[in-house]
Amino acid sequence: MTNRNVGRRDFFKIIGGALGISAISYYLGFRDKPDLPPSDASPDYADGGIGLPVFRGPYLQKDVNLAAFLFRADVNVLTQLCDRSLNIAPSSPYRYVPLSSNVMLVYADMLVSSLDERDAQIGSIPETEVGFWVLTVAMQKTSNGEVPHHLAWFLPTVFVDESNSIATGREVYGFNKQAGTFSKPQDIYSPHLTADVLGFKQFGGEAIAQKERLLEVSSSASEQTQTSWSDWRSVRDFFAGEIMNSIRADMGSAIIGFVAQALVDHIPLVFLKQARSASSAEKASYQKVVEAPLQIKDFFAGARLAQSYKLSITPLDSHPLAQSLGLQSEQTNLLGAWLKLDFVLGLGTEY
Numbered sequence: 318m319t320n321r322n323v324g325r326r327d328f329f330k331i332i333g334g335a336l337g338i339s340a341i342s343y344y345l346g347f348r349d350k351p352d353l354p355p356s357d358a359s360p361d362y363a364d365g366g367i368g369l370p371v372f373r374g375p376y377l378q379k380d381v382n383l384a385a386f387l388f389r390a391d392v393n394v395l396t397q398l399c400d401r402s403l404n405i406a407p408s409s410p411y412r413y414v415p416l417s418s419n420v421m422l423v424y425a426d427m428l429v430s431s432l433d434e435r436d437a438q439i440g441s442i443p444e445t446e447v448g449f450w451v452l453t454v455a456m457q458k459t460s461n462g463e464v465p466h467h468l469a470w471f472l473p474t475v476f477v478d479e480s481n482s483i484a485t486g487r488e489v490y491g492f493n494k495q496a497g498t499f500s501k502p503q504d505i506y507s508p509h510l511t512a513d514v515l516g517f518k519q520f521g522g523e524a525i526a527q528k529e530r531l532l533e534v535s536s537s538a539s540e541q542t543q544t545s546w547s548d549w550r551s552v553r554d555f556f557a558g559e560i561m562n563s564i565r566a567d568m569g570s571a572i573i574g575f576v577a578q579a580l581v582d583h584i585p586l587v588f589l590k591q592a593r594s595a596s597s598a599e600k601a602s603y604q605k606v607v608e609a610p611l612q613i614k615d616f617f618a619g620a621r622l623a624q625s626y627k628l629s630i631t632p633l634d635s636h637p638l639a640q641s642l643g644l645q646s647e648q649t650n651l652l653g654a655w656l657k658l659d660f661v662l663g664l665g666t667e668y
Contacts, residue, residue: 368436370484372429376662377614379441381427383658384508386534386626386650391643392418392565395451398473398641402589403453409606409668411455412463413471413587416576417563419651420642421450422534422628424510426501429482432661444482445499447512447532448475449642452560453587454572454579465575469587469608474638476512476531490665491590491607497531505655506543506620509535516635531636533629543620549613552656555621557581559652585610590667609665613658622653 364371395415403413428441450470457466476497477483486492496515502508516529546552557580564573585608594600630639630646639646 368431368433368439370481371488372431372439372481372485373433373436374489374662374664375432376485377430377432377659378425378662379428379430379659381425381656381658381660382502382505383426383656384424384502384505384510384622384653385656386422386628386653387419387559388422388628388644388648388650390418390420394641394643395420398643399451399453399471402473403471403587403606406589406604406606406668411457411466411606411668413453413455413469415565416452416454416468416560416568417565418643419452419563420644421452423448423450424502424508424534426505429479442479442481444477444479445501446475446477446482446494447497447499447510448472449638451642452584454568454576455587465572465579467582468576468579468584470584470611471587473642476514490586490609491588491605493588498528505657507536507539507624508622508626508653508655514633514636516633518633520634526635529633529636530631531633532631532638534626535629536624536626538624543623545618545620549616549658552616552619552654555654583610583612586662605667607665607667610663611660612663613660615659617657617659619654619656619658622655624653626650626653 364373392415395418399413399415403409424445424447426445427443429444430441431437431439450472453469453471455466455469456463473493475486475492475494476499477486477494478496478498480496483494483496486494498513500511502510511533512531513528514531515526516531517524517526518529546555560580561573561577564576568576588607588609589604590607591601591604594602627647627649628644630644632639632646638644
């Protein structure tokens with residue numbers, strides 16, 4: 318059986334095997350429940366009574382126009398990225414491993430508001446973001462070795478055009494949010510876009526940061542007839558099939574079986590939340606891994622993009638995207654899709 322050709326019978330055989338693995342792990346105690354500090358052990362947050370610029374969660378992303386593009390990356394680079402960005406926190410019960418050699422670029426234009434009863438009265442803030450997503454499997458560290466526990470989307474880099482989003486994302490969850498400006502698609506059905514940043518082409522003592530083109534997503538042809546989805550389950554099944562076909566061959570049948578089961582569950586986002594020490598520049602005064610649930614609230618429309626799209630990344634010393642993600646400076650997407658939906662980013666768990 319190859320990863321690119323998982324048949325219906327093999328797929329259900331895999332799921333059955335995964336269920337067996339889960340049951341054995343549960344009864345034999347291979348999977349341990351992580352020890353978490355009680356929430357009431359933390360001091361109250363001093364916010365002056367108003368959530369801005371750091372809204373209280375959970376957070377509603379409404380009227381989302383989203384485009385997603387899958388690109389091939391270097392899995393060794395992605396592994397190094399996870400090791401230095403997630404797997405350094407000694408308190409975390411998990412080690413995060415890239416599931417495939419693919420990276421997803423996500424563009425989203427939306428209205429963001431708080432679902433907290435106090436901040437919900439403030440209103441919504443328009444926000445546009447472009448980010449990169451890496452699907453990982455969280456391997457739990459147990460007394461019997463490591464076992465697969467769940468899947469998690471790692472967002473190593475996100476660019477946004479709204480300052481409150483940067484403050485909230487970095488402070489609450491640990492999003493690596495950075496400022497950017499975008500040329501937005503005229504419509505989400507044909508998602509051509511660019512992202513600019515305040516950056517440096519080359520570092521130097523006399524260098525001055527200026528607006529630089531970081532990336533562009535474009536197509537040389539007009540969008541063709543698209544295969545549309547009528548409900549969220551159809552979207553989920555499509556992406557689940559693509560994920561199953563892209564799992565690394567070196568993961569082994571046990572991991573493949575586990576993934577087949579785990580794709581049915583909600584997949585959280587994962588970040589490294591940290592604060593640089595004020596007294597020692599090389600130290601962190603706070604460092605935890607954070608996972609947060611992302612749940613679809615309403616699905617309105619979506620379709621697979623029939624046309625190919627090219628990603629062009631400008632080499633900048635200040636923003637080494639291609640180097641850090643294992644991407645080519647120019648490459649064509651493996652697949653793409655657009656979606657219209659609402660979703661909720663829930664309260665997180667700190668490890």
